Amino acid sequence: MSATGVALAGVSAAYRGTEVLHAVDLAVARGELLVVLGPSGAGKSTVLRVVAGLEPVTGGRVLIAGRDVTALRPGRRNVSMVFQSYALFPHLTVAENIAFGLEVRDVPRAAARDRARAAAETVGCADLLGRRPGQLSGGERQRVALARALVREPDVFLLDEPLSNLDQALRVEMRAELRALHDRLGATMVHVTHDQTEALVLADRIAVLRDGRVEQVGTPDEIWHRPASVFVARFVGSPAMNLLPADALTPTGDPPPGVGGDTRLGFRPEAVGLADLASTGDGGAAVVDRVEVIGEDAYAYLTVPGGHPVVARVPAARRPAPGAAVRVTVRWPDVHVFDATSGRRVDPA
Numbered sequence: 001m002s003a004t005g006v007a008l009a010g011v012s013a014a015y016r017g018t019e020v021l022h023a024v025d026l027a028v029a030r031g032e033l034l035v036v037l038g039p040s041g042a043g044k045s046t047v048l049r050v051v052a053g054l055e056p057v058t059g060g061r062v063l064i065a066g067r068d069v070t071a072l073r074p075g076r077r078n079v080s081m082v083f084q085s086y087a088l089f090p091h092l093t094v095a096e097n098i099a100f101g102l103e104v105r106d107v108p109r110a111a112a113r114d115r116a117r118a119a120a121e122t123v124g125c126a127d128l129l130g131r132r133p134g135q136l137s138g139g140e141r142q143r144v145a146l147a148r149a150l151v152r153e154p155d156v157f158l159l160d161e162p163l164s165n166l167d168q169a170l171r172v173e174m175r176a177e178l179r180a181l182h183d184r185l186g187a188t189m190v191h192v193t194h195d196q197t198e199a200l201v202l203a204d205r206i207a208v209l210r211d212g213r214v215e216q217v218g219t220p221d222e223i224w225h226r227p228a229s230v231f232v233a234r235f236v237g238s239p240a241m242n243l244l245p246a247d248a249l250t251p252t253g254d255p256p257p258g259v260g261g262d263t264r265l266g267f268r269p270e271a272v273g274l275a276d277l278a279s280t281g282d283g284g285a286a287v288v289d290r291v292e293v294i295g296e297d298a299y300a301y302l303t304v305p306g307g308h309p310v311v312a313r314v315p316a317a318r319r320p321a322p323g324a325a326v327r328v329t330v331r332w333p334d335v336h337v338f339d340a341t342s343g344r345r346v347d348p349a
């Protein structure tokens with residue numbers, strides 16, 4: 001990757017003496033879209049606030065575009081933040097809202113107006129310039145908030161759950177637009193979300209945050225196919241990856257070298273094969289507790305011997321009946337092996 005857009009080096013942060021970020025290291029390349037993903041309370045917003053300078057660090061350093069900004073006021077960091085609430089001024093027009101950040105920086109009025117219009121055109125809200133925020137839909141407000149961030153030509157965009165107030169259809173549309181905007185601008189963006197699908201779709205790389213620590217940083221492919229821990233494996237994917245003690249199931253085929261010791265086996269619902277219990281072949285017995293049909297897919301919730309739950313995704317047309325006894329197969333290549341104690345991935349050879 002090229003030059004650094006943003007870097008956190010050993011950053012800790014605290015609220016009233018309680019540390020919520022613990023020595024976080026994170027590097028975002030210039031022009032990269034990094035998504036910070038994690039459950040509520042993991043510290044995602046705090047990461048953004050620390051970069052923006054809205055929260056002080058209690059340790060470590062923050063760099064933006066290669067410059068140490070740890071001691072700089074927010075106004076001197078050249079970042080734009082887009083909040084979940086959009087934070088538009090209700091009494092100002094869209095044009096005034098977008099231009100606001102420029103006028104407080106003493107950009108002449110006419111120039112600010114031109115730049116506001118250009119930014120509005122970039123995000124597709126130029127037809128709304130004369131309206132006030134109260135006269136806009138959620139999606140339109142979102143565009144205005146983006147235009148306001150854009151107009152300042154920041155080194156870094158910080159986006160704090162910017163899509164979470166939109167309905168599902170609009171969220172899907174806006175996330176594609178956001179990605180296209182990023183690609184057009186070549187901008188460095190740090191985008192916070194708790195939505196794993198949003199992260200997988202949007203990100204160049206994803207940083208998974210857990211309890212104020214970075215659990216894994218990787219491309220969406222790496223996060224999905226090689227989760228570094230049980231936490232990542234189960235946070236990304238819905239329904240969550242199955243996880244069983246190693247002795248609860250025998251996968252088919254050759255086990256990878258190096259597997260042994262006290263481990264947990266993880267496999268996604270789509271990796272589970274179901275067959276009639278009466279048929280011959282590999283696999284273990286299971287009972288179907290319930291079945292959910294979602295269009296073409298069905299999720300069968302099973303219990304395997306030992307009382308462990310397993311979810312299988314199967315074509316709806318071939319779903320088993322609730323109460324049925326079935327044979328469950330999983331192939332070794334589809335199995336993720338984790339250390340039972342640490343929860344970390346056991347990397348076979």
Ligand SMILES: Nc1ncnc2c1ncn2[C@@H]1O[C@H](COP(=O)(O)OP(=O)(O)OP(=O)(O)O)[C@@H](O)[C@H]1O
Pocket residue numbers: 015016020038039040041042043044045046047194
């Ligand atoms: N102003 C504050 N005062 C005290 N504690 C705070 C404050 N803001 C956040 N916290 C605490 O810091 C921790 C991290 O919060 P943060 O908002 O960064 O998490 P998050 O991952 O963004 O969560 P969410 O997805 O719910 O917004 C949480 O335990 C939270 O309760």
